Amino acid sequence: MRRAYFKFSWIAAALLAPQLLIVFVFFYWPSAQALYWAFTLEQPWGGGNTWVGFDNFRKVLSDAYYWSSVRVSVIYALATTVLAMSMALTLAIFVDRQLAGYKAYRVAIIWPYAVAAPAVGLAFQFVFNPGAGLFSYINTIAPGWWDLSKYPWQAVTAIVIAGAWKQVAYSFVFFLAALQSIPRSLTEAAAMDGARPLRRMMDLQLPLLTPTFFFLLVINITDSFTDSFGIVDTLTGGGPFRATDLMVYKIYADGFRGFDYSGAAAQSIILMLLVMALTFVQFRYIERRVHYT
Amino acid sequence: MIERTPVLNFATHVILIFGLVIILLPIWLAFVAATQTLQAVNSAPVEFWPSDQLLVNLAEAWAMSxxxxxxxxxxxxxxxxxxxxxxxxxxxxxxxxxxxxxxxxxxxxxxxxxxxxxxxxxxxxxxxxxxxxxxxxxxxxxxxxxxxxxxxxxxxxxxxxxxxxxxxxxxxxxxxxxxxxxxxxxxxxxxxxxxxxxxxxxxxxxxxxxxxxxxxxxxxxxxxxxxxxxxxxxxxxxxxxxxxxxxxxxxxMVVVQLSDLVPDQLTTGGGTPTWHLAMAATLVVMLPPIAIVILMQRWFIRGLINTDK
Incomplete structure (x- = not known):
């Protein structure tokens, strides 16, 4: 720990105050508020909130719509993560060979990170649009076969592909950085032992990527729970028949369209616990990653 | 390291180009849509090559939003x-x-x-x-x-x-x-x-x-x-x-403006969806951050990795 300090004074307090105030007002207070709402119910004719214990949670957990929202969120999380990470890993391993055009490839894979989620949603809505998009070909042969606004599985496929597309760049940056931090001496030693590039990929690079892999796995799943709002909102709007009503989207819809603060708060608490659990796992792997490299 | 791997090198380029096509395709289609007229953009087989209406559509989308x-x-x-x-x-x-x-x-x-x-x-x-x-x-x-x-x-x-x-x-x-x-x-x-x-x-x-x-x-x-x-x-x-x-x-804010451009029943009132304008606006909105990421690539990568988010 540091030995040379400045003495604590009003300066330190003044430097800490802004961030602490903001964190208190916009993080801790709302979170406490969510807890309060989750365990109380607002009276219809005023008179404040009454304590209802776990009733809100019971109501949420016995709601079939909620469970279908959980189900589609899990499907979305797993499918986008698997798609995005496998694509990112493949691209990173081959970009890392640093052939001609390496820098061009790299920048061409990275830039989608900068595209806003609703823009991704809107662009993919055009791409998947039954009348004018990619699948209009199929629809000219079999009219009405592809229609996002009618068939739930197609809508889910669409948000999964859009979500995965957006996530590739992030994982790619990390995979590439991890690959480039593999010591050259290791690669050279393997080459001297007669390992050709493909053999080195399988036996040297992939095993050394494991920590990055686990780290990205958790980050991607967490992100898909929280960052999916923009994509869903512009691509499907939660439909058809609530088929793409992801958890974050449902909290928003219940809270701001249905004015069911208690129900939305209970769902927020559940999602918070989920994110916390995932973040906790992530920290364990971050630690492992530090030891590993 | 000096290794001769012509087959693998060729395969590498094929795989990378295939990946790039997947990544670029949606935005390319959006770009092509933004260069077309209302009739062309809604005609059934999707176009893969840009037309000449880009500036017209950009101007209209800009004014509309x-x-x-x-x-x-x-x-x-x-x-x-x-x-x-x-x-x-x-x-x-x-x-x-x-x-x-x-x-x-x-x-x-x-x-x-x-x-x-x-x-x-x-x-x-x-x-x-x-x-x-x-x-x-x-x-x-x-x-x-x-x-x-x-x-x-x-x-x-x-x-x-x-x-x-x-x-x-x-x-x-x-x-x-x-x-x-x-x-x-x-x-x-x-x-x-x-x-x-x-x-x-x-x-x-x-x-x-x-x-x-x-x-x-x-x-x-x-x-x-x-x-x-x-x-x-x-x-x-x-x-x-x-x-x-x-x-x-x-x-x-510009990104929020996109939510108004979703061409569904609400915005077109049952008319022909104005994909050309929606896509033109989408391009405009996503351009500045993309430019930043490409121009400041080095800092961007460093920032991403160091903050882990």
């Missing part, structure tokens, strides 16, 4: 968030690392734990706080009896109110707290050798002078990396501005 003031707004808010985040991260980390006081670790964890509470999961109560940012203090004063005391002594009813809805403050303030930035700065400050602090003190520099004249020049790379990431983050905000700003004519 009133993008001029909205770009200025977005630029202002994004700059505000970037400056705010970097300033807060820097001064908080400075206080935590270079001052000796009890509760340092506690304060660090209090800030760090906010990572686990992304805006999306606490959106409803955060919105409620934004309607009156002083609610927490009002409630505390009511509960602790201070309000009662003030009323009894001076006869003034305590009613604190600070509405953040439809204001730049409301757009910027909730977004400037930064656990990752603080963490990044803390890591950097911990690498500053003790001798530097001692030398500065011996030369008579107070803490603020040390921060301004020594630490900030040293942390330029940190600032560049953080700024790139945070700018993209702020520019792409969607859910928060969507809720906080109802007066879009004055405070609208």
């Amino acid at each position: 009133d993008f001029g003031p909205k770009f200025l707004n977005t630029l202002f808010v994004a700059t505000g968030v970037v400056v705010g985040k970097i300033t807060l991260a820097c001064i908080t980390a400075f206080a935590l690392v270079f001052f000796n006081f009890r509760g340092r670790v506690l304060i660090f964890w209090m800030i760090f734990i906010t990572l686990m509470l992304p805006l999306e999961v606490r959106i409803v109560p955060t919105y409620a706080v934004a309607a009156n940012a002083l609610t927490p203090f009002q409630t505390i004063m009511d509960w602790s009896g201070i309000s009662w005391l003030i009323k009894a002594v001076s006869g003034i009813e305590v009613a604190l109110e600070w509405n953040l809805l439809n204001s730049y403050t409301g757009l910027i303030l909730p977004l400037v707290a930064t656990a990752t930035g603080t963490f990044l700065y803390r890591q950097f400050f911990l690498t500053i050798p003790d001798e530097l602090v001692e030398a500065a003190r011996m030369d008579g520099a107070g803490p603020l002078r040390f921060l301004w004249d020594i630490l900030i020049p040293l942390s330029k790379t940190n600032i560049a990396a953080l700024a790139t990431i945070m700018f993209v983050y702020a520019w792409n905000q969607y859910l928060w501005p969507l809720l906080v700003i109802t007066d879009r004519a004055n405070y609208g």
